[in-house]
Each structure stands twice: as structure tokens, then as C-alpha cells.
Amino acid sequence: MNPKLTLTKTGTPASNLKAGDTVTYTYTVTNTGNVTVTEITVVDDTVTGITCPAAQPGNLAQADLAPGESLACTGTYTVTQQDVKKGQIVNTAQAQGDYEDQVVPSNEATFTVTTKGKKKVVQVGLSIGKKARVESDCRNTCQGEGFAAKGDRIIYTYRVYNSGTVAVTNVTVNDPTAGQVVCNTTTLAPGTFTDCHAVTPYVVGWADTKEGKVTNTAYASGTYGPQTVVSDPAVVTICITQGKSDHRTPGKGQENDDTRTAPRDCKTNETEPFV
Structure with a gap:
């Protein structure tokens, strides 16, 4: 038996962001093993409230994946002024699920979005x-x-x-x-x-x-x-x-x-x- 999960991550929009803009992240979790993995969740070091389809009532972001299946979870993040000063938002996510009594973690997936830098003031005189x-x-x-x-x-x-x-x-x-x-x-x-x-x-x-x-x-x-x-x-x-x-x-x-x-x-x- 080989339980295994693979995670990819994207964000939209991915560039030219200003404070107050919302980035929607999509987390695609794929069962790349040969057994069913249950209670799939995704956590992100910056984004909270990530939801996945087929979530159980009262227990967000949980679903089951048979071998070869994928599901897409989503989360949103509001850009702050501090993010704009840094020029980018780099965050990392990881999925996990259960196989019998075993926790099955995915790889860590990182995605970077860039912000709109403050325009350099040009004074000509x-x-x-x-x-x-x-x-x-x-x-x-x-x-x-x-x-x-x-x-x-x-x-x-x-x-x-x-x-x-x-x-x-x-x-x-x-x-x-x-x-x-x-x-x-x-x-x-x-x-x-x-x-x-x-x-x-x-x-x-x-x-x-x-x-x-x-x-x-x-x-x-x-x-x-x-x-x-x-x-x-x-x-x-x-x-x-x-x-x-x-x-x-x-x-x-x-x-x-x-x-x-x-x-x-x-x-x-x-x-x-x-x-």
C-alpha cells in the first residue's frame, strides 16, 4: 500500500496588486498513491479559511480522494500595505489526509504574487x-x-x-x-x-x-x-x-x-x- 498526496497551488491575480485587493488561491490536491485517502485538508501559512468541495457539515475542508482523483480547494487573502512595501507575497501550503491510522502529508507548495510598488516620484527642475x-x-x-x-x-x-x-x-x-x-x-x-x-x-x-x-x-x-x-x-x-x-x-x-x-x-x- 502506498498512500500519497500531491499539492499544487496558484493565485489570481498574481501581479500588480495594491493594498485592499483580494487574491484567490487554488489548491489542487491529487491522490498519487494506490489507496483512498480520507479527510483531506489544506493549511496555508498566510491564508485562513480554506474550503474544499464535499466538506462535511461542521468540519471545513474535509473530503475523500480515491487513487488518481483530484480536488480543488480555495482560499482568499486580502493584500495589506505591509505586503505592498515588501513588493510580494510568498506563502506556502500543505495538504494532508488519513489512511487508516496514518497521516498522509503532501509536498509543500509555494506561490508568489507581486504587488504594485509605490511609484518613484520624479521631480524635474x-x-x-x-x-x-x-x-x-x-x-x-x-x-x-x-x-x-x-x-x-x-x-x-x-x-x-x-x-x-x-x-x-x-x-x-x-x-x-x-x-x-x-x-x-x-x-x-x-x-x-x-x-x-x-x-x-x-x-x-x-x-x-x-x-x-x-x-x-x-x-x-x-x-x-x-x-x-x-x-x-x-x-x-x-x-x-x-x-x-x-x-x-x-x-x-x-x-x-x-x-x-x-x-x-x-x-x-x-x-x-x-x-
């Missing part, structure tokens, strides 16, 4: 800092005082930061006033930056003198896949001074002829350039 420095011929008189006059040169430098969580490529700086801008690198990993500078200094003209200031705006842009990434704008102002007795041309006119044409509320933003 660039930010830009901008600095302007005035270069003047009157170095000893006005260097570093922050104002500019007609003919002075303004050097613009920039620092572009990747403020997101993914790499941004094709990084450029757009500054219509400064003209062409070049950067040390055009690909930025998250948390890194690159320094950039205008190729040609901006030369203060008569229109700027009349306006009393040079204000320009720059922004950085790049790409993440098909998406264009644009920073918030960075604005820098250099105030203009010009008069009959400008301190840049000492000896012309009277001291009280020196006139600043910059608006009274003009605040110059001259700083040392980015390294």
Missing part, C-alpha cells in the same frame, strides 16, 4: 543664479562702486543648478541682453551645478544711459526625455551714472555738475562673478 560685474576704464576712481557709465563693459556669469531628482541634459542659458552664453557642462546630475558665462561683455550704450540702468533677465533650460525643463528667471540690474562732470572723467565741469541719471530707486546688483 533647474534653478539659475546670475551675477554682473562692471569693467570700467576709471579703475582707480570708480572700480567696484557698482555703477556703470556709457562705454563700460558688464561681465555676466551664471550658475545653473539641477534642483530635481533626475538628470537634465542639453543645459543652456538664455539671456537676450548678454547674447551667447556658454556653460562648462551641459548635463547635470541631481544636486549638481555648472558655471556659465556670456561670451562677449555687454557694452553700455546711450540708450542705457537714457534709461538710467541696464536690467536683463536670464533663464536656464534643458531636457528630461521629451520634456523641456525651464528655470525661473534671474534678473540683475546695473545702475547707470552720467553727467557733465562724471567722476569717471575728472576735471570736466564743476563738481556739482556731476549728475546721476539712474532712477532714485535704482539698486545696483554688481557682484563678483561665479568662479
Whole structure:
């Protein structure tokens, strides 16, 4: 006599599960021996309440199997948030029955279902800092005082930061006033930056003198896949001074002829350039 049981196990659905979903497990028990095995039961280390056909009243999950016969038992399990964090549910079941006074165990059957992982949050972003420095011929008189006059040169430098969580490529700086801008690198990993500078200094003209200031705006842009990434704008102002007795041309006119044409509320933003 050779009493023997074989168990296979499946679960549906088997993937992309989220908390609150229900998995239905099917346990197929087959009598692969040569004698009848009675009172078939299935236990699972995760699933409770497994039922089999032909269950006896008041005694769940019990049935008899003649040699070569099979029966399918079922059980359900509700996915928890902890399961989702783990990414999968792995559980093991085993069937057993009786042959006369002998307990007949089956093999252990394991089945794995996968859960829907939490989507990785992608944040795409660039930010830009901008600095302007005035270069003047009157170095000893006005260097570093922050104002500019007609003919002075303004050097613009920039620092572009990747403020997101993914790499941004094709990084450029757009500054219509400064003209062409070049950067040390055009690909930025998250948390890194690159320094950039205008190729040609901006030369203060008569229109700027009349306006009393040079204000320009720059922004950085790049790409993440098909998406264009644009920073918030960075604005820098250099105030203009010009008069009959400008301190840049000492000896012309009277001291009280020196006139600043910059608006009274003009605040110059001259700083040392980015390294």
C-alpha cells in the first residue's frame, strides 16, 4: 500500500496588486498513491479559511480522494500595505489526509504574487543664479562702486543648478541682453551645478544711459526625455551714472555738475562673478 498526496497551488491575480485587493488561491490536491485517502485538508501559512468541495457539515475542508482523483480547494487573502512595501507575497501550503491510522502529508507548495510598488516620484527642475560685474576704464576712481557709465563693459556669469531628482541634459542659458552664453557642462546630475558665462561683455550704450540702468533677465533650460525643463528667471540690474562732470572723467565741469541719471530707486546688483 502506498498512500500519497500531491499539492499544487496558484493565485489570481498574481501581479500588480495594491493594498485592499483580494487574491484567490487554488489548491489542487491529487491522490498519487494506490489507496483512498480520507479527510483531506489544506493549511496555508498566510491564508485562513480554506474550503474544499464535499466538506462535511461542521468540519471545513474535509473530503475523500480515491487513487488518481483530484480536488480543488480555495482560499482568499486580502493584500495589506505591509505586503505592498515588501513588493510580494510568498506563502506556502500543505495538504494532508488519513489512511487508516496514518497521516498522509503532501509536498509543500509555494506561490508568489507581486504587488504594485509605490511609484518613484520624479521631480524635474533647474534653478539659475546670475551675477554682473562692471569693467570700467576709471579703475582707480570708480572700480567696484557698482555703477556703470556709457562705454563700460558688464561681465555676466551664471550658475545653473539641477534642483530635481533626475538628470537634465542639453543645459543652456538664455539671456537676450548678454547674447551667447556658454556653460562648462551641459548635463547635470541631481544636486549638481555648472558655471556659465556670456561670451562677449555687454557694452553700455546711450540708450542705457537714457534709461538710467541696464536690467536683463536670464533663464536656464534643458531636457528630461521629451520634456523641456525651464528655470525661473534671474534678473540683475546695473545702475547707470552720467553727467557733465562724471567722476569717471575728472576735471570736466564743476563738481556739482556731476549728475546721476539712474532712477532714485535704482539698486545696483554688481557682484563678483561665479568662479
